C-alpha cells in the first residue's frame with residue numbers, strides 16, 4: 001500500500017501550482033522568460049509561458065511541486081503510481097526515479113519521486129518522447145464513441161500550420177484529440193524515427209521547445225548537437241547509458257507486460273562530463289492483457305498495441321552514433 005505522509009510547506013507552492021499535465025512538451029513556440037523578483041528564500045524563480053524552472057535547480061511543469069528532501073511531487077495518477085510500484089521491483093529500477101509513495105497537499109494527492117537533477121551542477125536537461133505513437137488505443141476508441149472536438153488543439157494546429165485543418169475542422173474551429181495527436185506525430189520525427197525531441201534547457205538559457213517540426217535525421221542531429229554543444233564526451237556518455245538501458249529493457253518483466261506510450265527519456269548532463277538518462281512519465285503506460293505480447297518494434301496497427309519503444313530507442317542510438325562521425 002502506498003505511503004501517505006503530509007507534504008511540508010513549500011515557499012514556492014504558489015509559483016508552481018498552475019495547470020496540470022503541462023511539461024516541456026507543452027510549451028508554446030514563443031517562450032518568454034521574464035525574471036521574477038528574487039524571493040527572500042534566495043531562489044530566483046523564472047518562468048516562461050508553459051515552462052517553469054528555477055535558476056540552476058530544476059525544470060518544473062504545472063503538474064509538479066517541490067517535495068521534501070530533494071523530492072518532486074507530481075499530480076497523482078493512479079496508473080502512473082501502479083507503474084512506479086512495479087518498477088521499484090523491476091530490473092529497470094536504476095533507470096527510473098525512485099518512487100516514495102503518495103503525499104497529500106490541500107486535498108490533492110501527489111506521487112512523490114526522486115528529483116533526478118539533485119546531483120548535477122548547472123544541468124543541461126532534455127526530454128525526448130519515445131515511441132511511434134503518443135496516444136493509447138483506448139483513447140482512439142473513446143474519441144470514436146464520444147467525440148469531443150477541441151478548440152485549443154485546433155488553435156495549436158493552426159499556429160504551426162494554418163493549412164493543416166480540414167474544411168470541416170476549419171468550419172468547427174476544433175479538432176479531435178486523436179486527430180491532433182496523429183498530426184503531431186507525422187509532423188515530428190515520432191512516426192519516422194520513433195522518438196521526438198520535446199524540448200531542452202541549457203544552464204542560463206531559456207527553454208527550447210520549438211521542435212514540433214523537427215522531423216528529419218539531419219534536423220534531429222542539429223538539435224541534439226546544440227543540446228550537447230558538440231561535446232563528444234557527452235555523446236559517448238549518453239550512448240553508454242542508452243545501450244545499457246536497451247539491454248535491461250530486454251530482461252525487464254515490466255517492459256514485457258506493458259504498452260509504453262507517451263513516456264520520455266530524460267537526458268541530464270553537466271560540465272563535469274557526467275551524463276545520465278532516465279525513463280519518466282508513465283501516465284499513459286498500461287498493462288497488457290495476460291499472455292498478450294508486443295515486441296515494441298513492429299509497426300502499429302490498431303489492435304496490436306505496439307508502441308515502437310525499442311524501434312525509437314534504436315533509432316536514437318543510431319542518430320547519436322552518427323553524431324560521433326560528423
Ligand SMILES: O=P(O)(O)O[C@H]1[C@H](O)[C@@H](OP(=O)(O)O)[C@H](OP(=O)(O)O)[C@@H](OP(=O)(O)O)[C@H]1O
Pocket residue numbers: 021023025026027134156177181184262283284
Ligand atoms: O505537446 P502538445 O502539442 O502541446 O500536445 C499535448 C501533448 O501531446 C500531451 O502529451 P504529454 O503529456 O505526454 O506531453 C497531451 O497530454 P496527455 O498526456 O493528457 O495526452 C496533451 O493533451 P491534453 O492534456 O488533453 O491537452 C496535448 O495537448
Ligand SMILES: Nc1ncnc2c1ncn2[C@@H]1O[C@H](COP(=O)(O)OP(=O)(O)O)[C@@H](O)[C@H]1O
Pocket residue numbers: 020021022023024025058059060061063072074097113114115116117125127264266280281282283
Ligand atoms: N523525477 C524527475 N526529476 C527531475 N525532473 C523531472 C522528473 N520528472 C519529470 N521531470 C521534469 O518535468 C517534465 C515533465 O514531466 P512529465 O512526467 O512528462 O510530466 P507531464 O506528464 O506533466 O508532462 C519533464 O520534461 C522533466 O523536465
